[in-house]
Amino acid sequence: MEPDPVAPPAGGTAASVWPPPQPSSSLIFLGTGCSGALPDTRCLIRASTPPCAVCSLGLSLPPERNPNYRLNTSLLIDYCHDDGTHKYILIDIGKTFREQVLRWFVHHKVPSVDSIILTHEHADAVLGLDEVWVVQPRNYRNEIKQIPIFLTQFAMDSITRRFPYLVEQKPEDGDEDAQAAKIDWKIIEEDVEKPFVASGLEFVPLPTGAGQLDLLILEANALHGVGDAFSTHLTLSETLDAIKRIRPKRALLIGMRHFFEHQRENQMLAEWSISEGIPVQLAHDGLRAFIDL
Incomplete structure (x- = not known):
């Protein structure tokens, strides 16, 4: 029987799965937020009147039960090989990576990362590289194995300037207790x-x-054109237009700023999904989506 194509409930917990578990490959959403992550600290330390509703909700529940708490966008692919072995491929490793490891690697019992793909060189995609050594796999002698990181030459040049000790494969000067990533x-x-x-x-x-x-x-x-006038990011209406053109079997949205309240927007998207015949929902941190790869 094929998995249920319907997206998770609008009020689902941050650790829910979609569709129900089965022995296969899956995608784990380590983060679904924007570069600054949510709650936006500016909304809390310089509160407006009335206060920002979404950022306030972001503190109202523990993050694991709060879909309005969003870390930097990052995806972990749990690739199940034909022999049943699992390999873990990380796409982007941003500023909030350490928290993602503590929260979602532990929750989903992910032991290590086998390879990394960097989509671009911005802080929300690469600043977690300093924590790579924590998730590196080990061999049978408990020695750290080399981890491949795929990236463009442009991103490599940026990382060389930011993390020379990672490119040189040695700890930072003066940090004798640190381990050098391989x-x-x-x-x-x-x-x-x-x-x-x-x-x-x-x-x-x-x-x-x-x-x-x-x-x-x-x-x-951004929500329906709300945001920076010269932003290169997509608004919700632009995203839905693209989904109508591409017409996938289902779609999940990521990268949301604090204009998006998870339950409210998902209720709207549920109505849009019925109208257009394409299941679309906001993803949330911790979501695990099973998929054939």
Whole structure:
């Protein structure tokens, strides 16, 4: 029987799964927020009148039961090989990575990361690199294994300036107790249409005119045009327009700022889903979505 294609309930807890568990690969949403994460501290230390409703809700419940508490956008792919072994592929490792490890690696019993893909060089995608050594796999002699990190040359140049000790594979000067991460830096070809393989899983750029997608994960940063006038991020209406053009079997939205109240927006999206025939919901931190890879 095929998994239920309906998105999780609007008020679901941050540790829910979609659809119900089964022995397969899955996607774990370590973070679904914007660069600054939520709650936005500015809304709390310089409270407005009335106060920001979403950021206030972000403190009203423990993060594991609070879908309005959103860390930097990051995705962990739990890739189940044919022989039943699991490999964990991390996409982006931002400013909130340590909290994501403490919260979601522990909750979902993730032991380590086998490879990392960096989508770009911004702080919300790379500043967690300082914690890579914590999640590196070990061999049978308990020695840290080298971890491949896939990135563009442009991102590599930025990381070399920010983290010279990671590129040189040695601890920072004066930090004798630190462990040096063992990293195999892998530059993705300039030809963006060329696939690459990470931990046995092939990553292929979405070609024009591709067949229907099982799951589309897309950003919705601002709500109906609310936000920075010159922002390169998508608004919710722009995101929904893109979903109508692509027409995936289902879609989950990420990257939301504090304009999005989880339950309210998901109720609206449930109505949109019925109207358009495409299940769409906001994702939330800790969500695990099972999928064939």
